[in-house]
Amino acid sequence: MLAYVQMLESQDEKTKFEQLYLKYRNAMYYAADQILQNQQDAEDAVQQAFLSIIKNMDKIHGVDSAETYGYVVIIAERKAIDLIRQRGHFSAMDFESACFGVTMDVPGDGGVGDAIARLPAQYREVLLLRHAHGYSTKEISEILELSYEAARKLLYRAKIALKNQLDKEGAAL
Amino acid sequence: MNQFPFSDNDLNSAARAAMDSMLRSLPPLEEMQHEFSPAFESQMAKVCEKERHRSSLRKITRRVAILLVTCLVGFGGWLTMDGDARASFMQWVREQVDDHVEYRYVGKAPDASIQDYYAAWLPDGLEPTEFYSMDNMGGVYYEHPEGEFCTLGYSYMDEGTTLHVFPSDEMQHEITEINGMPADIYEELGEYFCTVVWMDEDAGITFDIGGNIPKEDVIHMAESVQQGTVLELLPEYTCTWLPAGYEAAGGIKGSHKRSMTYLGEGEDFVSLDYHLLDGKPLTNFYRVREYTGMKKVKIGTFEADLYFNTDNDQTNELIWYNHETDIAFHLTAIEDENTMMKIANGMALR
Numbered sequence: 001m002l003a004y005v006q007m008l009e010s011q012d013e014k015t016k017f018e019q020l021y022l023k024y025r026n027a028m029y030y031a032a033d034q035i036l037q038n039q040q041d042a043e044d045a046v047q048q049a050f051l052s053i054i055k056n057m058d059k060i061h062g063v064d065s066a067e068t069y070g071y072v073v074i075i076a077e078r079k080a081i082d083l084i085r086q087r088g089h090f091s092a093m094d095f096e097s098a099c100f101g102v103t104m105d106v107p108g109d110g111g112v113g114d115a116i117a118r119l120p121a122q123y124r125e126v127l128l129l130r131h132a133h134g135y136s137t138k139e140i141s142e143i144l145e146l147s148y149e150a151a152r153k154l155l156y157r158a159k160i161a162l163k164n165q166l167d168k169e170g171a172a173l
Numbered sequence: 174m175n176q177f178p179f180s181d182n183d184l185n186s187a188a189r190a191a192m193d194s195m196l197r198s199l200p201p202l203e204e205m206q207h208e209f210s211p212a213f214e215s216q217m218a219k220v221c222e223k224e225r226h227r228s229s230l231r232k233i234t235r236r237v238a239i240l241l242v243t244c245l246v247g248f249g250g251w252l253t254m255d256g257d258a259r260a261s262f263m264q265w266v267r268e269q270v271d272d273h274v275e276y277r278y279v280g281k282a283p284d285a286s287i288q289d290y291y292a293a294w295l296p297d298g299l300e301p302t303e304f305y306s307m308d309n310m311g312g313v314y315y316e317h318p319e320g321e322f323c324t325l326g327y328s329y330m331d332e333g334t335t336l337h338v339f340p341s342d343e344m345q346h347e348i349t350e351i352n353g354m355p356a357d358i359y360e361e362l363g364e365y366f367c368t369v370v371w372m373d374e375d376a377g378i379t380f381d382i383g384g385n386i387p388k389e390d391v392i393h394m395a396e397s398v399q400q401g402t403v404l405e406l407l408p409e410y411t412c413t414w415l416p417a418g419y420e421a422a423g424g425i426k427g428s429h430k431r432s433m434t435y436l437g438e439g440e441d442f443v444s445l446d447y448h449l450l451d452g453k454p455l456t457n458f459y460r461v462r463e464y465t466g467m468k469k470v471k472i473g474t475f476e477a478d479l480y481f482n483t484d485n486d487q488t489n490e491l492i493w494y495n496h497e498t499d500i501a502f503h504l505t506a507i508e509d510e511n512t513m514m515k516i517a518n519g520m521a522l523r
Binding site for chain 2: 015017018021023024025026027029030031033039040043046047050051054066067069070073102103104105106107108109111112113114115116117124127128130131132133159162163166
């Protein structure tokens with residue numbers, strides 16, 4: 001079977017970004033509003049999230065997948081938390097370690113999955129990006145707008161936090 | 174020794190379970206409805222519009238890349254035996270990746286734009302019908318009245334870019350040379366379809382020719398490739414007037430289409446592109462989707478359609494056809510009607 005790819009694409013075709021925008025903007029708002037509890041702020045966070053998504057469009061492979069849904073929710077959550085941090089007078093470390101982000105149930109495995117779900121948002125996010133989405137440290141640094149070294153340290157700290165969480169829960173692996 | 178009481182495999186499955194749980198904790202998508210503020214909608218419309226233009230540019234770029242390099246070729250047993258070929262100085266690498274073959278490069282492309290190339294020898298009846306060129310790649314499309322076709326592509330070997338060959342089932346691969354340069358021939362057995370990829374390592378350029386023509390003709394064409402422009406370029410129009418702060422940000426030149434984008438401060442941009450219609454209807458090229466209203470205006474002596482949006486943050490679009498040159502023009506900008514008209518009326522041949 002041999003064929004050259006047809007070169008002209010439909011003028012009516014929505015860009016992948018527009019499809020993402022139309023499909024997930026309400027869910028992203030929902031996630032951001034859970035954290036910010038303010039319409040204006042939540043919309044600001046959603047807008048910031050979409051600007052971040054644009055910069056990393058190459059990391060999104062399909063509009064309708066659970067991975068993509070999870071990704072956009074994580075980004076909306078991150079932007080909402082960033083907004084609080086930027087507007088408040090918090091020590092970044094103290095604030096992040098006390099911020100749990102969106103309300104979520106635990107998977108119920110009585111082990112690592114539950115412990116991940118109970119981590120502060122910044123650790124959960126980076127572990128999901130790495131281990132549920134499979135992004136490399138470099139990709140995570142681009143997604144979270146961190147230096148490579150900062151992303152590497154964040155991943156390490158997330159694993160330490162996960163180990164501590166497991167110890168705390170006395171979870172069996 | 175792992176300092177953590179969990180392996181990466183543990184983390185992978187646990188993280189996927191946690192992500193599923195996070196998503197299940199949200200209401201169903203259709204139940205999460207929020208009426209966004211007009212300010213949000215307006216800002217996002219602007220973001221979408223800009224992304225649409227970026228996407229168009231990427232599609233055009235990809236189109237050129239496809240014109241240059243993409244063909245569906247056979248997938249021979251050679252791949253499993255020879256999945257990794259490396260040039261002597263690691264300038265390029267050929268690898269089998271999943272279901273396709275990738276050529277990747279080491280080192281950056283030169284700053285200077287790539288020269289134009291064409292095949293000086295063509296099989297009887299094959300004629301060049303379209304040509305594109307950008308900073309680092311170019312291509313020529315050839316057609317025969319009876320349906321044969323062929324492409325010539327060329328691009329700088331540039332780290333970060335790849336050339337993909339997508340295989341089908343019955344392909345014979347042959348490592349050879351074109352004018353003393355390393356080359357791969359991919360030939361479909363049982364029917365005419367052949368692609369040759371070769372590397373001009375001195376110039377740092379990858380070439381490819383492929384089409385539904387015999388292998389001997391493809392090789393003959395490849396051996397005849399030389400610098401030069403095979404088709405006349407569309408005349409180059411430029412904006413002689415733009416609002417303050419805009420700077421040219423690149424474009425495409427070609428025999429049937431040219432484009433140029435100018436970027437201003439913040440989200441502002443002006444995009445100009447124009448097509449040679451060549452007997453095709455204007456609607457094949459331009460279709461405006463979102464606008465508040467349309468009005469007829471004049472650009473010089475030509476009738477034009479101005480599609481406008483009352484929201485100042487959204488783009489206005491101006492489309493007109495010059496029947497003397499058979500060229501249709503399309504100007505898009507986040508500028509008001511007067512500014513759009515001034516930009517359009519200021520367009521002139523370079």
